[in-house]
Amino acid sequence: MKKVLKVIVDILAWVLLILAALITLMVFASERNNGVASLLGFMPMSVLSDSMSPTFNKGDLIVVKKVDDLYSLKEGDVITFFTFVDSNRIINTHRIVEVKNEDNNLSFVTRGDNNAIDDELPVYASDIIGKWTNTKLSKLGSFLDFLKTKKGFFICVLIPIAIFFIFELYKFVATIIETKNEMSEEDEEEIKRKAVEEYLAAQKAKEAEEKEADTTDSVADKAEEAVEKAADAAESVAEKAEEAVEKAAETVEETVEEAKKVADASTDDEANA
Numbered sequence: 001m002k003k004v005l006k007v008i009v010d011i012l013a014w015v016l017l018i019l020a021a022l023i024t025l026m027v028f029a030s031e032r033n034n035g036v037a038s039l040l041g042f043m044p045m046s047v048l049s050d051s052m053s054p055t056f057n058k059g060d061l062i063v064v065k066k067v068d069d070l071y072s073l074k075e076g077d078v079i080t081f082f083t084f085v086d087s088n089r090i091i092n093t094h095r096i097v098e099v100k101n102e103d104n105n106l107s108f109v110t111r112g113d114n115n116a117i118d119d120e121l122p123v124y125a126s127d128i129i130g131k132w133t134n135t136k137l138s139k140l141g142s143f144l145d146f147l148k149t150k151k152g153f154f155i156c157v158l159i160p161i162a163i164f165f166i167f168e169l170y171k172f173v174a175t176i177i178e179t180k181n182e183m184s185e186e187d188e189e190e191i192k193r194k195a196v197e198e199y200l201a202a203q204k205a206k207e208a209e210e211k212e213a214d215t216t217d218s219v220a221d222k223a224e225e226a227v228e229k230a231a232d233a234a235e236s237v238a239e240k241a242e243e244a245v246e247k248a249a250e251t252v253e254e255t256v257e258e259a260k261k262v263a264d265a266s267t268d269d270e271a272n273a
Contacts, residue, residue, distance in 0.1 A: 036091070036129055041066045043130055045080055045093065046141030051112030052078070052093060061140035062093065064130035070106060075099055078132035079108070081123045093132060094119060 036043055043064045050058045055078070064080045067073060073096060080093040097118060098109035108123040146152035 038066070042133070043080070044144060045091070046144045047093070048141075049112075051114050052095070053114045055095075055113050056136045057138075059139050059142040061137040061144055063133045063135040064093070065133050066130045067128060070125045070128060073099065073108065073128075073131065079110070079123070080129040080132065081110070081127045082129065083119070083121055083123065083127065091129065092119075 036045075043066070045062050045064050047056055047058055047060045047062060056062055067079075073079065075096050075098060078093060078095045080091060082089060083092050084090070085092075092110075094110035094112045094115075096108045097111045100107045100109065100122070106125045108128075109118050110123055111118045147156055
């Protein structure tokens with residue numbers, strides 16, 4: 001039951017927003033189009049007098065549709081058009097009582113159903129706004145006029161939109177609180193446990209990286225020591241080889257001198273003999 005009520009409230013909120021948007025569109029469209037609001041070719045119009053009574057009365061809302069072929073209009077059709085009253089350009093909706101087409105110049109004679117005489121000015125093709133669709137909504141025309149005022153726009157458009165967004169914000173906050181309340185202590189403990197495991201795993205990985213780096217540094221140090229020892233050994237061998245060569249040279253020199261002395265002695269003995 002609670003979920004059904006929530007769905008109904010959501011639907012009503014969206015309907016309210018859509019209506020507010022349509023009303024806004026109609027109001028602004030009417031301001032830009034000589035006071036005529038058009039939605040897909042259909043124009044809601046407010047009746048401002050009883051000249052068409054009892055067909056429709058002052059304060060009613062009628063729906064007018066744009067006419068694509070003006071030559072299709074005939075006697076008996078109710079049309080909405082621009083006209084002048086006391087030098088003021090107004091919008092009027094009356095019934096066609098006569099169609100005139102002189103030298104391809106189309107015009108219409110109109111009269112209100114509650115009037116005894118025809119309208120003073122003829123209606124030309126360029127004056128026609130649209131044709132009544134036989135749709136009327138009693139007393140809603142006054143509401144449409146109210147919407148076009150600043151007060152009406154504020155009450156019927158801005159306030160509903162503000163209520164909609166406040167309601168959506170409330171739903172968002174309520175959803176967060178509900179989700180948090182639905183989380184049990186076991187879920188919280190599970191989240192904490194996973195967080196601790198992830199932290200420990202990260203620490204182990206960091207330690208492994210540090211050990212690997214230490215091992216690499218140790219191997220490099222040992223290799224450097226081995227190179228240094230090999231260099232020292234080679235230097236020692238070179239020094240010993242140099243000493244051996246010097247000693248051998250000295251020995252050879254001594255041997256040559258001894259041999260020379262022996263040869264000199266032999267020569268002296270032969271001379272004395």
